[in-house]
Amino acid sequence: MKGAWRLDYFQNTATGAVDKDPEISGKSVVFSFSDDQRSGTIEGHTFVNTISGAYTLGANCTFRITSFGGSKVGEPEWSRKAWLPSDSTGGKGKYHVSGDKLILKFDQNPEQLVFKKDK
Template sequence: MWRLDYFQNTATGAIDKDPGEKDKSVVFNFLDDQKSGTISGHTFVNTVSGAYTLGPDCTFRIVSFGGSKVGEPTWSGKAWLPSDSTGGKGTYHVTDKKLILRFDQNPEQMVFEKSR
């Protein structure tokens, strides 16, 4: 499981941190076979799920993403992953404690921390 720690603007370096509302973090679980995978988890107020594929050189493509339909606060609303039709392609970088998703059409990358 990965908890979204902050968004970072790749042009300016500006960071938009998790507002830290108790028990309302954005948490995603990515499960794959190094070719394709699934996403499950939750935002502040919605349960989410999706699917993705992995490509060469740490590239990915979000095939689908969605969830329950309760209105999101602004910060967690940005955590809805774009899918194929809305620019859901990008690159990722993963270490034992961090996961960074950078979408081709978005200046903000998502920085996750490993969650227990």
């Protein structure tokens, strides 16, 4: 998961429907993950907020978001969905890295987040 990643789209795993980044000029969702292969931190921004958080990594590409938050400006609908659930709100799931893509799939959510490697 290490590195800076730009959210490209949400994908419903049940229907296959894709909700792509609206690519509003100067706006994007970028998260930087940094870890020691056991625990790590998240920093970055959504369209209008700065974010930070923490996570742990488990066996078989599992993860748990232990904390997530940020500034509190109202988000447009698309970037609002990028707020990651934390421990108390179902923040467990699996991740998959393939080339320049990172996929986060949370256990309790049919929508996965698909990121592209940021510059």
